[in-house]
Amino acid sequence: MNNEQLKSWLICIDDTDDIGTKGTGEIAQEIAEILSDGEHESSSFITRHQLYVHPDIPYTSHNSAMCFQLQTYKPLETIKQLTVAHLLEQSAAASDPGLAILDCDSEFDREALIRFGLEAKEQVKTKQDAYDLALRLGICLSEHGGTGQGVIGALAGIGLRLYGRDGRVKGQVDLGQELYEEGVELTVKEALTRSGLDIVVDLSGQQLKITEVLHLTRKVKAVYCQHQFALLVYRHEGRWCNALKRQLKEY
């Protein structure tokens, strides 16, 4: 395996769940673990990208796609084979799963892909739109059950990840804040070191200095902005506090 070159990929899935079944985020997490099982192989945080909700789009309840970056020695054929096997095993019976895989080192029209992602947040896109663009850009796009409508969100999710200013990070950031009713105080440097996140930003996108002190309580979530994984904070009663869910909703 290690005779192969370590390469970077973006992988996105959409429309794998139904009410009461395993969520798309959880399935994406499992796929990331399956694909990054080798020495020196790794996967990034997973980002959740909100897409358009419209009567003409057959989403279940929220229409979001899940995307992650993978560093692996595995070739595309193996990545796809392992991913599809897990999708077929774990997707809900009534779902319409789609899968998009981008070779980050390939030459492709980045702006076209980002544009597709942004448009999919505001317009109804068709499967044909997605397949046409994927073919033109050399992106591996495939459907795995039902109507296959998930290919639209899967391709859009990759575009939005490349956009660099969209999406919440799947899961919560555990910095010990839930062990104490009053939360914990950490410097930015400590929070970044312990969480693996890249930056701490306020609601206007301004980066905090590493010496600033954060007051973290209850659920802490991260977002993707400035092409980095960011802890979002806001100023409250003279302290930097982790963002509320309604503030995170913008992502």
Added chain:
Amino acid sequence: MIQLKPWYEFDGKVFRFKFGVENSAASREAAQTCKQFSPDDEDEQIDDTLVSCYNCMNRRWLIDGVECIQFK
């Protein structure tokens, strides 16, 4: 589902939350009354208070609102 009548109305197509997408107080009141409330995945929750229709597995986001699919 009669207990949710104060918060939802049929708009001809769906049972729509009367208070839009930004009224957490009303969303929490409705969910506290509802016997069918079930939280969606944490990644899909948008209200800091768990028991809220905005966080429920049975809500469905619309262009300009939210519907409860339990009424179906």
